[in-house]
Amino acid sequence: MSLLVEVFVREPDGKIRILDVPDDVYRSGGFESWRTTVWGHEFVRGLGARLLPLLAEDDLYVEAVDVPELLREVALLRTRLDAVAHGTDRPRTVEEHRHQIDTRLRIIEESAHKALAIGGGVLIW
DSSP: OEEEEEEEEEOTTSOEEEOOOOTTSOOEEEETTHHHHTTTSHHHHHTTOOSGGGGGTSOEEEOGGGHHHHHHHHHHHHHTHHHHHHHSOOSSOHHHHHHHHHHHHHHHHHHHHHHHHHTOEEEEO
8 A cells, every 4th residue: 555645725614625636646655664664764753854754653634834844854854865765664775765765755745835835734644
């Protein structure tokens, strides 16, 4: 299974409404195992990530007010991409792992920018 990255808005009653995306848009935030082997890995936590490591325990709801923090966290991990690829568990070569992490960070970043533009949040589940 794969983690999905979604953009949502809060309705007046507090419920979330996930925005539709075209079927051909790739929305993967990584493999389900990445909850602990990448995003929740101690190495990522040690870099100062605070939001993505929450995936180790549950789905991640980043409310609109916290989307800028998510973008900062993604930027932090992108600047340390080689270190993240080396420092986290991987079933592939470091180069393949780096590429997979980079792709997933780009997806999260694009979703966060969409959320920021509409005053919405990001759900990774």
